[in-house]
Amino acid sequence: MSTNIVLNDVSKRIKKETIIDSISCTFEENRIYGLLGRNGAGKTTLMKLMTGQSLPSAGSILIDGETPFDNPAIQSKICFIKESGNFKAAMKVKDVLKIAPAYFPNLDREAAMEYIQTFNLPLNKNVSQLSKGMTSALGISIGIASRAPLTIFDEPYIGMDAAARQTFYDLLLDDYTIHPRTIILSTHLIDEVSNLFQDIHLINHGRLALTESVEALKEKTYVLRGSKEAIAPLLNEVKLLSESSFIGEYSATVYDPDLVLDALPPSIEKKTLTLQQSMVMLTDGKKEARI
Numbered sequence: 001m002s003t004n005i006v007l008n009d010v011s012k013r014i015k016k017e018t019i020i021d022s023i024s025c026t027f028e029e030n031r032i033y034g035l036l037g038r039n040g041a042g043k044t045t046l047m048k049l050m051t052g053q054s055l056p057s058a059g060s061i062l063i064d065g066e067t068p069f070d071n072p073a074i075q076s077k078i079c080f081i082k083e084s085g086n087f088k089a090a091m092k093v094k095d096v097l098k099i100a101p102a103y104f105p106n107l108d109r110e111a112a113m114e115y116i117q118t119f120n121l122p123l124n125k126n127v128s129q130l131s132k133g134m135t136s137a138l139g140i141s142i143g144i145a146s147r148a149p150l151t152i153f154d155e156p157y158i159g160m161d162a163a164a165r166q167t168f169y170d171l172l173l174d175d176y177t178i179h180p181r182t183i184i185l186s187t188h189l190i191d192e193v194s195n196l197f198q199d200i201h202l203i204n205h206g207r208l209a210l211t212e213s214v215e216a217l218k219e220k221t222y223v224l225r226g227s228k229e230a231i232a233p234l235l236n237e238v239k240l241l242s243e244s245s246f247i248g249e250y251s252a253t254v255y256d257p258d259l260v261l262d263a264l265p266p267s268i269e270k271k272t273l274t275l276q277q278s279m280v281m282l283t284d285g286k287k288e289a290r291i
């Protein structure tokens with residue numbers, strides 16, 4: 001069981017400020033999406049709209065053909081794990097486990113217990129007594145075990161150390177392999193999770209700057225190195241993202257959406273970028289994305 005989300009020209013204005021600006025995109029069934037963008041780009045706002053926690057100022061959001069706002073049938077298909085505040089502070093971990101199925105009907109309690117034990121969470125402590133990383137691990141355990149057809153994680157790993165984050169990625173991938181569903185993960189630790197993503201929606205200043213499969217994006221964004229004379233003529237065919245010269249060697253980072261530069265002279269070196277490097281290059285803080 002999984003869900004399909006269609007956003008059509010969605011905008012959100014808050015106090016006269018346009019936070020989300022005419023975004024149209026889809027999240028297809030059973031795929032893992034990275035929802036990426038700089039601080040303040042609008043990712044959390046978009047996730048709140050998709051999960052029916054707020055209404056768009058314009059446009060439509062359809063989950064399996066229905067609007068999520070004030071729609072219990074659609075709400076029961078969604079598990080949204082936020083950066084914090086997922087559970088009441090006065091509840092014990094074991095009570096979170098007990099009441100979770102009321103919110104997430106597909107939740108597998110045995111799996112949730114297994115994940116909670118994997119993260120060494122104390123069942124008898126209140127949420128308020130957990131460390132930051134433990135609180136995040138509780139959210140992650142419930143989120144993965146929810147088996148919700150639409151599972152959304154908004155930077156869910158705050159306070160978790162590198163080993164615990166790796167456990168999160170491994171558990172998520174293992175669970176997804178057996179129980180495929182639509183997963184959206186918003187993160188700034190892009191290279192850590194890049195193997196998990198299948199597709200990326202990149203948000204820049206409230207606008208959708210790019211939608212690509214990770215595989216395609218890795219091929220389309222790269223650095224050319226060599227003499228400026230040799231590289232400069234090629235730049236007419238691609239989008240130049242940045243350039244630099246160092247001791248006579250010229251480097252140009254480019255976005256080549258149509259993969260036109262497939263055969264290069266041997267004097268020009270082509271170097272791939274990590275996903276994180278690509279994201280930084282594509283959104284350099286300016287209102288207009290660089291592509």
Ligand SMILES: Nc1ncnc2c1ncn2[C@@H]1O[C@H](COP(=O)(O)OP(=O)(O)OP(=O)(O)O)[C@@H](O)[C@H]1O
Pocket residue numbers: 014015019037038039040041042043044045046
């Ligand atoms: N309730 C609100 N009132 C006013 N402005 C808001 C409100 N909620 C969000 N914003 C603004 O909307 C913009 C986008 O915020 P949002 O939290 O969606 O960004 P984000 O991409 O999730 O950022 P981060 O990566 O830092 O978490 C920011 O400029 C923020 O200040």
